[in-house]
Amino acid sequence: MSETAQAPAPKAVPAPDPGRWKALLFIALAQLMVVLDATIVNIALPSAQQDLGISDGNRQWVVTAYALAFGGLLLFGGRIADLWGRKQAFVVGLVGFAAASGLGGAATNEAMMFGARALQGVFGALLAPAALSLLAVMFTDAKERAKAFGIYGAIAGGGGAVGLILGGFLTEYLDWRWTFFVNIPFAALAAVGAFLVIREPEGGRNRSSLDIPGVILSTLGLVALVYGFTRAESEGWGDSLTIGMFVASAVLLAAFVLVESKVKAPLLPLRVVTERNRGGVYLSLGLAIIAMFGLFLFLTYYLQIVKGYSPVETGFAFLPMIVGMIVGSTQIGTRLMTRVPPRLLMVPGFLVAATGMLLLTQMETDSSYAALLLPAQVLLGLGMGTAFMPAMSLATQGVEARDAGVASAMVNTSQQVGGAIGTALLNTIAASATTAYVTDHIAGATSRSQQQLVQLQGMVHGYTNAIWFAVGILVLSAAIAFTFITTGRPDTASVAASGGGAGEGAEDEPKVPVIAH
Secondary structure (H helix, E strand, O other): OOHHHOOOOOOOOOOOOOOHHHHHHHHHHHHHHHHHHHHHHHHHHHHHHHHHOOOOOOOHHHHHHHHHHHHHHHHHHHHHHHHHOHHHHHHHHHHHHHHHHHHHHOOOOHHHHHHHHHHHHHHHHHHHHHHHHHHHHHOOOHHHHHHHHHHHHHHHHHHHHHHHHHHHHHHHHOOOOHHHHOHHHHHHHHHHHHHHHOOOOOOOOOOOOOOHHHHHHHHHHHHHHHHHHHHHHHHOOOOHHHHHHHHHHHHHHHHHHHHHHHOOOOOOOHHHHHOHHHHHHHHHHHHHHHHHHHHHHHHHHHHHHHOOOOHHHHHHHOHHHHHHHHHHHHHHHHHHOOOOOOHHHHHHHHHHHHHHHHHHOOOOOOOOHHHHHHHHHHHHHHHHHHHHHHHHHHHOOOOEHHHHHHHHHHHHHHHHHHHHHHHHHHHHHHHHHHHHHHHHHHHHOOOHHHHHHHHHHHHHHHHHHHHHHHHHHHHHHHHHHHHHOOOOOOOOOOOOOOOOOOOOOOOOOOEOOOOOO
């Protein structure tokens, strides 16, 4: 056979980027900044409200403006990362988030503050999915992937509690404005580091056009859903506008699914969410976040109002949960992820967390921190850290590289929507139980001190009632993970099929491999 007739040599598989572990440092730093921001501002809110003259009726918009922009634009941000390139989206997201944070710290009135928080949400929606999808395409060896996602999962799970500590320190010893300004050095360091060391693998960019109808329908639908739950917390579930938001959200999201099934280059290819294992991850993770967000709120109020802790003491009181999450994610999850199927980590993880939550149903006004709250937090941290790490990895496992951004955005979307639902749903349950308790017991309280005690007992009664629901939600998360997640060990499982057609430009699009080398 002539030399020209010989079969072409197979394409060489590109060697992993040697700088990927340095890149992980800057990706983790950016993720920490985004997660911190979800809780750090809450502690500063009373001081900011007083300084800027924000009314009680409008103060919720400091939180809501961020939640609406972040939750509503996540899918769009994930797809932009696929189109632009994840490194570029990551750096732009960091720079924009830093600028918005500077605007918030310098705010002189409520309009400036609300605008800054909305801008933080916009750039956060670009930054968060770009960060997770970079991990997905850079770490393809099963053992390295386990370590990388262990670190990322620990930060994603424990960062909110770290925000409480940092927020307490900054508010108590400096000024509430520093809860915004602190993001600037975080973002600057992460952006410079990412620009210098991140080398995004070639060939994974999506070359298709942007699905504008999908962008509009998904953004409006998610904004309506998040706002519906946010409004339900303050105005009640029977409020006409709340109901209207839920109806509008259902119609818009149904229309979005219909459009995505018809267009040539969808914003969210349905193959991403209909794959059994990924669908199970999104659902179980969203439910777990519902339980956890409600708990953060209740424990913060319990420690400060019932136990009399300062903001800094409250932050430090969450340390056992942070330590538990770090151990669960980086030690238990990372060590076992390549040895057992993901559901054998996720199911026990959710059940251990449910056990910790079950302990908290025994809270009373005089409960001991060391005897009750500390062991409960350790169990919650260990359980959630162990479950979160394989869930984060599995959510992007086997997805086509050109869809990694939008698959990552679905993880963030399930967390954001879960947080909005958890805060509204569990807070409503707690408030109703508190009102009923106080109504039943206040008549027997003759002195002012007795009345105050009844109020505190009613508050704790409300929290424990809501925590019972959180226990049930975590058990449901475990059941969903057990039922839906059937993939085997990462080092033996074949690459999961995404399902559906590959669509435009698929010929040379690599999938993110999950087989260990």
